[in-house]
Amino acid sequence: MIRPLVLKSVSIIAVAALLSACANSTDEAGANTSTAEVRAPGTVDPSIWPKVESPVGLDEAMESRITDIMAQMTLAQKVGQIIQADIGSITPEDLKTYPLGSILNGGNSAPNGDNRSPASAWVELADEFYEASKEAYGESFFIPMIWGTDAVHGHNNVPGATVFPHNIGLGATRNPALLGKIGAITAQEIRVGAQEWTFAPTLAVVRDDRWGRTYEGYSENPEVTASYAGELIRGIQGDVGSSDWLTGDHVIATAKHFLADGGTNQGRDQGDSIETEEEIRDIHGAGYPPALEAGVQSVMASFSSWQGEKLTGHKGLLTDVLKGQMGFDGFIVGDWNAHGQLDSCTNTDCPEALHAGLDMFMAPDSWRGLYETTLKQAEGGEIDLARLDDAVRRILRVKLRAGLFEAGKPSTRGVAGQYDLLQDPESKAVARQAVRESLVLLKNDGVLPLSNDATIVVAGDGVDNIGKQSGGWTLSWQGTGNENSDFPGGSSFLDGIERHLSNGSGKVIQTDESGSYTGNPTVAVVVFGEDPYAEFKGDIDTLAYKPGDDSDLDLLKKFQADGIPTVAIFLSGRPMWMNRELNASNAFVAAWLPGSEGGYAMDVLFGQTDDGAAVDFKGTLSYSWPRTAIQTPLNYDDENYDPLFAYGYGLSYANAKVVGTLPEDAGVELSQKNESSFFKAGKAVFPWEMVVGDASGKTTVKTSKAESPAGNVKIFSADDGVQENIRTLEFTGPGRFEVRGTPIDLRRQNTGDMAIYLRIRPETTTGNNSVRLGLDCGGTNCSVDNRLSTILQNTKVGEWAEVSVKLSCMGDPSGMEYVSAPVLMESDGSAKFSISDVRLVANEGQAVCLN
Structure with missing residues (x-):
């Protein structure tokens, strides 16, 4: 090649x-x-x-x-x-x-x-x-x-x-x-x-x-x-x-x-x-x-x-x-x-x-x-x-x-x-140039460039999300929790679409959370991709995109089934295996993480700037694009180099190419649920999420700091050797912490004498008297009465303790068919402790019951 x-x-x-x-x-x-x-x-x-x-x-x-x-x-x-x-x-x-x-x-x-x-x-x-x-x-x-x-x-x-x-x-x-x-x-x-x-x-x-x-x-x-x-x-x-x-x-x-x-x-x-x-x-x-x-x-x-x-x-x-x-x-x-x-x-x-x-x-x-x-x-x-x-x-x-x-x-x-220099027009012009030149067109079956007179249905969680399009290292280390208002003068993809349609007779149709819409769009633009991350929190095992979560793919397929030509704009910090998404779209643009001026990417997708000057795709891959989710490492100088899209690849309006239907074998099982690792490196492991709650309700933890609705439970990121690789929980009243998601079946693991392992550290010499561990299986067959207080009160403040608690101590096997929260910690009073690792392990003699 x-x-x-x-x-x-x-x-x-x-x-x-x-x-x-x-x-x-x-x-x-x-x-x-x-x-x-x-x-x-x-x-x-x-x-x-x-x-x-x-x-x-x-x-x-x-x-x-x-x-x-x-x-x-x-x-x-x-x-x-x-x-x-x-x-x-x-x-x-x-x-x-x-x-x-x-x-x-x-x-x-x-x-x-x-x-x-x-x-x-x-x-x-x-x-x-x-x-x-x-x-x-x-x-x-x-x-x-x-x-x-x-x-x-x-x-x-x-x-x-x-x-x-x-x-x-x-x-x-x-x-x-x-x-x-x-x-x-x-x-x-x-x-x-x-x-x-x-x-x-x-x-x-x-x-x-x-x-x-x-x-x-x-x-x-x-x-x-x-x-x-x-x-x-x-x-x-x-x-x-x-x-x-x-x-x-x-x-x-x-x-x-x-x-x-x-x-x-x-x-x-x-x-x-x-x-x-x-x-x-x-x-x-x-x-x-x-x-x-x-x-x-x-x-x-x-x-x-x-x-x-x-x-x-x-x-x-x-x-x-x-x-x-x-x-x-x-x-x-x-x-x-x-x-x-x-x-x-x-x-x-x-x-x-x-x-x-x-x-x-x-x-x-x-x-x-x-x-x-x-x-x-x-x-x-x-x-x-x-x-x-x-x-x-x-x-x-x-x-x-x-x-x-x-x-x-x-x-x-x-x-x-x-x-005023932070909003300098010349600086913004350079940023917009960088956005336009960074886009790599991977596929275009004639749907691009878009027309100012088009009726465009917009979808995806990145279409109006400057925080997502900016990625990690944006206002915070991980870049999470940012809103458009945090970027005064910034431009989302939706802003860019509306700006261009205002120059013609076109209009935007919005979708709801399920992707439903009304009207008769002539084209769909879907902006989606990786959520912000930085450093080790972005490490992944394969190049599969959101394994086990096909929501973005389903959205593309919905428009495809409706017969609407679809443009996919992919936000990511790396090339990923996207064959299914490529097949479900008529045009596919790798937009990377374009930053606060990302809306000006739409100049290239419309083929013109605001003043009517023609603009084409210029970007070419500086990283090879994988053929499968396990084709890594993959580099241009490999002896047997065989990527899906080679280093230097990039289409344009002047240089078109038919991509065709791609094979959809990822080389790895994509639907496999994560049934063994729940919390690691300061975050819930996909597809699980962290939740804190009290009598007033629940709060899903999406940022480095969060608290339950009534404020009884606070959770925040902390450091243990590296930045933000642990979480500290502080209870000031009755409340709970959960790692929650789609229910999994742990009956076999229960009968197999598996255990929940956790690494825990007390942060105070007072309180910690009523901290309990268990899980939620949607009924009364599971308990939350393993006393973590025993561990916390017998461990020096600032020192880590490791404990494995048997699943059998949390309920009968028959009740664990639908475990929605494999990690559940409760406290009736004040407590403060940190956790760094929670996962399912085999009982090799180390597991105990704490009830």
Whole structure:
């Protein structure tokens, strides 16, 4: 099969790094590209990596100034510089006592704990932290703190800011210049909110689409990532040598996650890449040489491992390769408590990461303990003070380059507080261009382009849902719970349809929840797809779309049965097996996650912009589209490459093709119910859902925080090693928590002596006296009288307990034919505890009864 050519506008150094197949030669960057000798797993040969000359260079006067500053610093102040705290866990008052070098706002952190805080609240808080950090240093001298933010597809933290398509969509544009513009706009909008550092761009080259962060990668092809990296860094930071480099409208960029986060085995988030050193260099390292050439000032170490060793503690890659061979002179920051995942470390104790080359610990909620422990270790000789000084020097170097020492209060810097820039027409125009160019037309049997005079029936839960079309990392970490009103000036697909029909005689017909409608539509537009997710919560086992839930397919088939030509618009963070949906539609558009201006996708589907200019599909697949749900990993350079739609595929009005009827064998059972795993990683496992209730009714839990109607039961996400991977339940009166869904038959499991396993942790020393466990089988044959209180009261606060409770202790087998809630917890009074894992397990002697 002929594979389409991809854009080649990569830097000389990046190309040299990629051409590693040239045996026994030295590339233009000076790296020996011969096959490295066999080495022990996880060890590196720095000489085979490309050499990169920093375009900035060390300034003698600046280095002398850093030496003078460090001579005035106490050991406590040096330790403070290498620690970063989250604004959800530190206050300006804390910063007066603890001289930390940095703060961040994690995905769910915002001023006043409100993810919908306006930009003005961000500016006010930035000033408060700045003034507090000045007070911490007194009159002698002052080192400004630096604020990092996850602005990963625009400044996605602030309502009204421009939310661009996620990277998977930008990869489909093959337009590096557009990426530079997006980087510049994002930086400017960050500056409006008075921050100066973004944790972007992501340079992951994703090789297994089951990964929950697939949409954060531009492509499975490293050349695409390499072609974008430099443009993005220059857009975000400005050009090295220019008067506004790192200042003015620009901010500090972060190349992440170093390294091979997109190459983990089975696509598992924070997993292990088992590829060779040459493979991680040529594939996953492709974006770093051009990023370094463009002067990127920070690099984030990956959560993941390479050949069994966590990258956060990998001296060979962090120090010997990145800082040594590749010449990086900025600083390396960790990910969210990632240092605590090293075998020898905890979140509050990890000199190993510092010694490996980490310069700044991201210690969002562990900062206080880490600061105190690290200071003691530095005073006691456990930490190499030369390594500590090097880390501090690197951080100060970047702060000086960014002009922070002379910048004054954040609110006085550049465009800070110019809130009208968040609705700048030119920025919106770039976002709309990105949306139009990112769309990939997979199928068109003549139904597109649409007519302004058409009668269009619209359906699907994505047709008027800007939150869904924006995906994860939008106003919150997971991007859930957002409404259209959270995106002032934004545009849904329905908005786009109505805008075009207003230019003709067409009209819109709405459907109800069942898909029913009245009238005589000439065409149907159905917008549907994945619900928002981020990181490990998006990890999946196969590429099947919503296995066991055919509601979207049924909607398409309904219109098909009614004889209405149907356009399917699919929102997703990755390619998925969609053969049935493709067969049930006359046109199929992969719209990815287009962001706040997603309604302008309809320009392409109508074939014209508002001013009547013709517009065609331009997007082509930057990821291969699978033939079956289990065809993964699937990449353009596979030896036996056989996708459904190849890398680079994309139809247009000028380049039409008949797709035909596709086989509907997914390669895996799609109707299989999940009868064994109920709660994991902070969420109910599909198709189950979480419900909290009291005497006033029930509330389905769809966001990170929820409560029962009368407020007796509160549930919220919490962290245990990684973000939001557990849930905490707080009872203030009679209430219940359920994992509920379509009834399942557990009679066989009951007679087979199966048990409900759960991992539970008390969060208080008081209460927890009447917590009970059971299940709901729709009658009186099941009980809720297994006393979890026994476990909670005999476990120390903050420690996890594991317990398996026999199904037979919850009712007779005959009564478990229709179990609608396999997990049911009740309390009559006050209680507070967390859960992390609930599933059905075999009783191997560990199961008990608690009644």
